[in-house]
Amino acid sequence: xxxxxxxxxxxxxxxxxxxxxxxxxxxxxxxxxxxxxxxxxxxxxxxxxxxxxxxxxxxxxxxxxxxxxxxxxxxxxxxxxxxxxxxxxxxxxxxxxxxxxxxxxxxxxxxxxxxxxxxxxxxxxxxxxxxxxxxxxxxxxxx
Amino acid sequence: xxxxxxxxxxxxxxxxxxxxxxxxxxxxxxxxxxxxxxxxxxxxxxxxxxxxxxxxxxxxxxxxxxxxxxxxxxxxxxxxxxxxxxxxxxxxxxxxxxxxxxxxxxxxxxxxxxxxxxxxxxxxxxxxxxxxxxxxxxxxxxx
Amino acid sequence: xxxxxxxxxxxxxxxxxxxxxxxxxxxxxxxxxxxxxxxxxxxxxxxxxxxxxxxxxxxxxxxxxxxxxxxxxxxxxxxxxxxxxxxxxxxxxxxxxxxxxxxxxxxxxxxxxxxxxxxxxxxxxxxxxxxxxxxxxxxxxxx
Amino acid sequence: xxxxxxxxxxxxxxxxxxxxxxxxxxxxxxxxxxxxxxxxxxxxxxxxxxxxxxxxxxxxxxxxxxxxxxxxxxxxxxxxxxxxxxxxxxxxxxxxxxxxxxxxxxxxxxxxxxxxxxxxxxxxxxxxxxxxxxxxxxxxxxx
Numbered sequence: 001x002x003x004x005x006x007x008x009x010x011x012x013x014x015x016x017x018x019x020x021x022x023x024x025x026x027x028x029x030x031x032x033x034x035x036x037x038x039x040x041x042x043x044x045x046x047x048x049x050x051x052x053x054x055x056x057x058x059x060x061x062x063x064x065x066x067x068x069x070x071x072x073x074x075x076x077x078x079x080x081x082x083x084x085x086x087x088x089x090x091x092x093x094x095x096x097x098x099x100x101x102x103x104x105x106x107x108x109x110x111x112x113x114x115x116x117x118x119x120x121x122x123x124x125x126x127x128x129x130x131x132x133x134x135x136x137x138x139x140x141x142x143x
Numbered sequence: 144x145x146x147x148x149x150x151x152x153x154x155x156x157x158x159x160x161x162x163x164x165x166x167x168x169x170x171x172x173x174x175x176x177x178x179x180x181x182x183x184x185x186x187x188x189x190x191x192x193x194x195x196x197x198x199x200x201x202x203x204x205x206x207x208x209x210x211x212x213x214x215x216x217x218x219x220x221x222x223x224x225x226x227x228x229x230x231x232x233x234x235x236x237x238x239x240x241x242x243x244x245x246x247x248x249x250x251x252x253x254x255x256x257x258x259x260x261x262x263x264x265x266x267x268x269x270x271x272x273x274x275x276x277x278x279x280x281x282x283x284x285x286x
Numbered sequence: 287x288x289x290x291x292x293x294x295x296x297x298x299x300x301x302x303x304x305x306x307x308x309x310x311x312x313x314x315x316x317x318x319x320x321x322x323x324x325x326x327x328x329x330x331x332x333x334x335x336x337x338x339x340x341x342x343x344x345x346x347x348x349x350x351x352x353x354x355x356x357x358x359x360x361x362x363x364x365x366x367x368x369x370x371x372x373x374x375x376x377x378x379x380x381x382x383x384x385x386x387x388x389x390x391x392x393x394x395x396x397x398x399x400x401x402x403x404x405x406x407x408x409x410x411x412x413x414x415x416x417x418x419x420x421x422x423x424x425x426x427x428x429x
Numbered sequence: 430x431x432x433x434x435x436x437x438x439x440x441x442x443x444x445x446x447x448x449x450x451x452x453x454x455x456x457x458x459x460x461x462x463x464x465x466x467x468x469x470x471x472x473x474x475x476x477x478x479x480x481x482x483x484x485x486x487x488x489x490x491x492x493x494x495x496x497x498x499x500x501x502x503x504x505x506x507x508x509x510x511x512x513x514x515x516x517x518x519x520x521x522x523x524x525x526x527x528x529x530x531x532x533x534x535x536x537x538x539x540x541x542x543x544x545x546x547x548x549x550x551x552x553x554x555x556x557x558x559x560x561x562x563x564x565x566x567x568x569x570x571x572x
Contacts (some may be wrong), residue, residue: 019305022331023175023324027221027485032166033494037466038309045308049365056456065462069498078170079335162448165474166467170342176351180323181452188451192508199313208319212355222478309461313454313507320452364456 004073004113007101012085013142014047020078030075036112037070040100043084044116047098052138061129063118066095070114080105088143094128095119096139147216147256150244155228156285157190163221173218179255180213183243186227187259190241195281204272206261209238213257223248231286237271238262239282290359290399293387298371299428300333306364316361322398323356326386329370330402333384338424347415349404352381356400366391374429380414381405382425433502433542436530441514442571443476449507459504465541466499469529472513473545476527481567490558492547495524499543509534517572523557524548525568 009015018039026032048054048063056062076082082102089097097117101110122129131139152158161182169175191197191206199205219225225245232240240260244253265272274282295301304325312318317325334340334349342348362368368388375383383403387396408415417425438444447468455461460468477483477492485491505511511531518526526546530539551558560568 021324021328023169023177023327025170026166027168027170027172029170032470033497034166034463034466034470037463037497037499038307041309041461041463042307065501067498067500068462068466069496071496072494164467164471166470175327176354177320177323177327180320180354180356181450184318184320184452185450208358210355210357211319211323212353214353215351309455309463311456312452313456313458315456318452 004071004101004110007110007113008108009083009085009101009103012087012099012101014043014051014086016043016046016084018042018082018084020076020080020082022078025078030077033070033072036072036076036102036114037068039082039084039102040068040070040114040116043086043100044098044118047086047142048118051142052135054135059123061120061122061132064121065116066119067117068114069116070112072112074104074107074109074111076102076104076111086142088139089115091131091136091139091143093130096131147214147244147253150253150256151251152226152228152244152246155230155242155244157186157194157229159186159189159227161185161225161227163219163223163225165221168221173220176213176215179215179219179245179257180211182225182227182245182255183211183213183257183259186229186243187241187261190229190285191261194285195278197278202266204263204265204275207264208259209262210260211257213255215255217247217250217252217254219245219247219254229285231282232258234274234279234282234286236273239274290357290387290396293396293399294394295369295371295387295389298373298385298387300329300337300372302329302332302370304328304368304370306362306366306368308364311364316363319356319358322358322362322388322400323354325368325370325388325398326354326356326400326402329372329386330384330404333372333428334404337428338421340421345409347406347408347418350407351402352405353403354400355402356398358398360390360393360395360397362388362390362397372428374425375401377417377422377425377429379416382417433500433530433539436539436542437537438512438514438530438532441516441528441530443472443480443515445472445475445513447471447511447513449505449509449511451507454507459506462499462501465501465505465531465543466497468511468513468531468541469497469499469543469545472515472529473527473547476515476571477547480571481564483564488552490549490551490561493550494545495548496546497543498545499541501541503533503536503538503540505531505533505540515571517568518544520560520565520568520572522559525560
């Protein structure tokens, strides 16, 4: 990913607001580091269920996380609402890397940047398969 | 339940230790109130999977929570290990009320007391059924 | 509280929407029981920070939970957005009982009902004190 | 880090057992991906409070996470107890990278590998500082 300081929410084709919960803050008065991962999961899940129209129960294949990375640049804290941005990075045959940034309220510099790698798995064989063509096309519009 | 101040860990037939996690504390520096409920769930799950030998996947019926109560008497905090006690209270035809207390390290007075009510549900009809006889017998030994 | 089956969202003076997160569901495919408690905490926190204008850092007194009760009537599940309702029940000298209900999307019957009891504590003495007059007046408008 | 398939628990100087909780599993019947991050946080916190004897309240400096990485190789699931291993990787002037692996019960191949980067921060200036000499020495014994 390019230098995170240069990233703005407009650099991300998919954007979503995630309210924080009281219990998301830890003893230090900020979002617990693990909650950043929860936010990253949330934007990925909303993207796959929304624009990608993936349905875990219906579809023959499903995406499985194989790697997640999170960099912490600035603190976030309840009761802020977080704005998360996602765009498609590296798109391989069987996997896709989503580039993600989290923004606090009223702050255009990302508080966190990271990525989340999905591999597509066949429901019957439990092995990785080519990303279905219709999903690949949708992903490409968010590159 | 009798006055909680009189309760001691020895009053509970089933006892289990539950380590806390850093993220269990909230901004106030103590276990978040919802984590008490997590501890209560944990002792109930360990009791049903342990002494009661209940197996959600194998058994024809399964217990479903219909009510949980938690009273907060004293703060608990990471990195304490919590000791939870459980005993069977009211035992009806289709439901059982577990009485539960949570103890901090080196404190014989309960930090929290409460209960958790399970109703037994038939897997096929999704309706409540009589508690299976073998499970009822096991529960009675913890009354 | 009156019979829960009769309760509707309009019976609650304070109402708020709470989106669910993927990880809120447990193995059974529904909101984990502890997440109901998280939802109850969320509506209470939003009420105290919103209409009651309570500020934990600034105020001389703060509310402390001493009891929470949750009854489970129907399953809730991600990706539903939960609508939570709160109204003031029993109002004592130093404590208040909030009556709470959780509603699933497109269902007017509550999925869960319960309560949450706050005692007001003095920051210096750590003992319970009379609910401040201005806060009491605000609570009464939600009775 | 070397190829994860070659890593064994004995390759890690610090080892700790972490019991799972029912709610750690998600809809897919395995540990939710975010729970892996909770496990990674847990082993780091135990290491800093244990061998490193760091005390957030007492010490003049404290470690702050700036990056976390998690790779998912095999599923883990409640009710397994996870064994986590940690060793010191890159040790800079103001930061240290902990290499971490998570192992399921009875499986010598890591289910997850990753890292967690701590920067040491001065309590007063809130800026990064050199890792205190005594802590550096302790970290080096786990390299």
